[in-house]
Amino acid sequence: MRKQTRSTTTTRDVQDEFSALQESMTANEYAVCYEQERLPLVRFLIYRGAAPQDAFDAAQHAFVEAWRRWEHIHNPRTWLRTVAIRAVAKANQPTVPLNEQYDLADSAPLDSQVSEETLDLVAALRQLPPLQREIMVWKMDGFTPSEIAKELGISAEAARQGLHRARENLKKMLFPRERGGS
Structure with a gap:
């Protein structure tokens, strides 16, 4: 009887260790995705016409939702963009014309400095x-x-x-x- 208990306990220990390893890998994958996709996602939303602050908010919302559903997401890049697009739409904010109202260089979604060409591109995309x-x-x-x-x-x-x-x-x-x- 004790042999069965030990065997069962050992199996549970292995299962617990495996579960902990899976959770650790999931958290690491999420962290890597966050680092790689956060600014590109914000840039994507700005190019679509979102105001910079709305883009940051929607990206943050998408990553919070991704964390909650991480194990079920098969293509994070696509999933994040789809959720962020919906978040911008849900915020019901109209597209803001590119003008002095939003200084893209100060909000830094497009890396550290925004070139004149980038501003022209955003205006043309809109x-x-x-x-x-x-x-x-x-x-x-x-x-x-x-x-x-x-x-x-x-x-x-x-x-x-x-x-x-x-x-x-x-x-x-x-x-x-x-x-x-x-």
Whole structure:
């Protein structure tokens, strides 16, 4: 009888150690994800049109929700962006025009210093039609047209076409040809 008890106790000890190891690995994976994705997520939301503070708040909300559901999340990058997009929408804040009201350099979501080119890009992105802007922002964040299509509920061809149109529109906005010849 004691042999069975020892064997059972040993098995429980191993199971407890394994559970503790799994929890530790989960916490480490989450911490790595947080470090790698926090600022890119904020940048993604700003490029979509969110005000910097709203972007920070929505990113924080997404990471809190991710911690609660971490074991069930299969693709953290996509999941975080989807939850953060919903958080911005839920905040019911209108898109804020890029002006002196928000100094992107002071809020530092785009690394330590924001260049004039980045400000121009954000302004141009905000002028794109909503679907083109959405597709371009996902692409800028490293997603393929197939992944974008899946997340937006459109066909891969529609994503590629939207990406092409967004690039063409951005090119026209950011690099206008001088009038009166070449």
